[in-house]
Amino acid sequence: MSDAPPLPTLLVIPTGVGCAVGGYAGDGLPAARLLAAASGCLITHPNVMNGAALYWSDRRIHYVEGWALDRFAAAELALAPVAGRRVGLLLDAGIEPELRARQLQAAEACRATLGLAIGPVVTTDVPLGVGLSLGPSGTSWGTLERPDALLRAGEKLVGAGATAIAAVARFPEDPGSEALAAYRAGSGVDALAGAEAVISHLLVQHLGIPCAHAPALAPLPLDPDLDPRAAAEELGHTFLPCVLVGLSRAPDLVPLAGDGSGRASRGPAGRSRQGHGTAPAGGLLEASSLGAVVAPAGALGGEAVLACAARGVPLIAVAGNACLLQVSGEALGLEVLSASSYAEAAGLVLALREGLDPGSLRRPLPRLELVPGG
Amino acid sequence: MEVVAVLSHGPAEPDGVIDPPELEPPAIEPPRPVLVPFCFWLPRTAGSSRPLDPPDPTALRSAIRAHLTELGWADAQPLRWAITAVDPLRGLQLEGVGMRQVPAAREHR
Numbered sequence: 001m002s003d004a005p006p007l008p009t010l011l012v013i014p015t016g017v018g019c020a021v022g023g024y025a026g027d028g029l030p031a032a033r034l035l036a037a038a039s040g041c042l043i044t045h046p047n048v049m050n051g052a053a054l055y056w057s058d059r060r061i062h063y064v065e066g067w068a069l070d071r072f073a074a075a076e077l078a079l080a081p082v083a084g085r086r087v088g089l090l091l092d093a094g095i096e097p098e099l100r101a102r103q104l105q106a107a108e109a110c111r112a113t114l115g116l117a118i119g120p121v122v123t124t125d126v127p128l129g130v131g132l133s134l135g136p137s138g139t140s141w142g143t144l145e146r147p148d149a150l151l152r153a154g155e156k157l158v159g160a161g162a163t164a165i166a167a168v169a170r171f172p173e174d175p176g177s178e179a180l181a182a183y184r185a186g187s188g189v190d191a192l193a194g195a196e197a198v199i200s201h202l203l204v205q206h207l208g209i210p211c212a213h214a215p216a217l218a219p220l221p222l223d224p225d226l227d228p229r230a231a232a233e234e235l236g237h238t239f240l241p242c243v244l245v246g247l248s249r250a251p252d253l254v255p256l257a258g259d260g261s262g263r264a265s266r267g268p269a270g271r272s273r274q275g276h277g278t279a280p281a282g283g284l285l286e287a288s289s290l291g292a293v294v295a296p297a298g299a300l301g302g303e304a305v306l307a308c309a310a311r312g313v314p315l316i317a318v319a320g321n322a323c324l325l326q327v328s329g330e331a332l333g334l335e336v337l338s339a340s341s342y343a344e345a346a347g348l349v350l351a352l353r354e355g356l357d358p359g360s361l362r363r364p365l366p367r368l369e370l371v372p373g374g
Numbered sequence: 375m376e377v378v379a380v381l382s383h384g385p386a387e388p389d390g391v392i393d394p395p396e397l398e399p400p401a402i403e404p405p406r407p408v409l410v411p412f413c414f415w416l417p418r419t420a421g422s423s424r425p426l427d428p429p430d431p432t433a434l435r436s437a438i439r440a441h442l443t444e445l446g447w448a449d450a451q452p453l454r455w456a457i458t459a460v461d462p463l464r465g466l467q468l469e470g471v472g473m474r475q476v477p478a479a480r481e482h483r
Binding site for chain 2: 014017066067074133135136137139141143144147148151197198201202205299301302303306307309310325326327331332333334
C-alpha cells in the first residue's frame, strides 16, 4: 500500500454505451475497487457501483450521480464527505402493488440488516411514464412523460427530511426483445441506462442533493446462458439495495461560487450541507485537487472528461474497455495516457500518486528534448 | 407512510379572511418541465478555435443551447449530453436530452 498522499481520481464509465467493463450490472466495481486502492480517493458514479442486490462500500470511494459529477468536474460543485444520510424513497405511481411491496421490503431489509437510515416514502401523484429509446449512435436514451411529478415527489421528500433520494420508476419491459436477449448474453447495450440517468439528473439538478435510480421490473425467466456481467440483476426482486447503500454515504454537493474563488456557496434549494457528520471546513473535495481521470478509450466525449482534460488533469484512456463509440483522444485532439486494461490504469494512477513520470515506465524511452537556444 | 410536507409550487395560504370562492382568481399552474431529445452535428471549429483543438465543454453547452433555440425551444437547457461521434467533414455529433419549461396547460411537443 502506498504511503503517499491520496491522489483524487475520477472514474467515468458512461452509461448506456455498451461498455465491455461497467456496461452491465455493476461489473465496473472490481475496477473501481482497484483504482480506489491505487489512488486512495476515487470519485465515481452509480453506474459503476450499482450491482442491484450486490454492492461494495469503501470509504475511499465517493458515490456521485452523473449530473453532479459533471458539475464537480467543471469546478461548479465540491464534495463534502459525510458520516451518513437519510435516504428518502421515491416510488413511481405506475408500479404495480406486488412490485411496489418488493421495493418496500428491500428498503426495510436495508434498515434492518445494514442499519441504514431510510425514509420517508413518497409515491408520485401520477405515473412517470418512462420511455426508452436508442439514439442515432446506438446508445440508450430515455425520456419521462411527467418529469413534473418526479420533481414534486422529490420536493415532498426533502420537505419531510430526506437528505438523499432513491427513486424507483416502473420501466417498460419486453422480455422477448432481441435487445434484452443481447444484453443478457453480454453483447448488447443496457437499454434502461439512458432513462435512468435522465431521472437521476433531473432530481439532482432540481434538488441539489444526492439521488440515484433503480428500475422496477418484473423478474425475468431463467436464462441458463446468462452472461456473468448481467447476473447481479437476476438475484432478487429489486435493484434497490445497491442504490440505498451508495446513497447512504454519498458526499454532500456543495455549490461553489461562480466568481472563480472556489468558495462554497448555498445550494439552489437553499441547502449547502445536508448529511450528518459532515467534514469540517476545508475538508471539501474539489476538481482542482483531481490528479487523474480514467475513462474508456472510445468514450472520451462526456462533459466530465472534457472538463478535466481542459484543466490539464492527466487522462488515462482504457483501450481494453471497448464500447459502441469511437470518440477517442486522437479523434478529439486530447493527450492521453493509454492503458490496455484497468489493471494497467491502476498502475498509472499509482505511478502518478508516487510522483513517477508514467513515461519512464515505457520503452523505448525517448531522449530529452533540447529547446533550441537553451 | 404519511408524509407531512410543503410543496414549493403549492398555492400560498393567505393570512387574513379568504376571499369568497367566486372572487378567487383562477389557480395559476406553475410551468411544467418537458424533456427534449436532440442530436446534431457541430462543425469542429464551432467548439474550438482550431479544428484539432480539444473541444471546450463550455462552448459545447452553448452550441447545444443555440441548437435547441433554433428548434424553437429558446429556454431549453442541456440536461445530459455527450459527443457520440467524430467525423472529419461533419465535425462532432452531439447527442442528448434537454429540458425546457412550458406552461402547464400547453400540449407536449
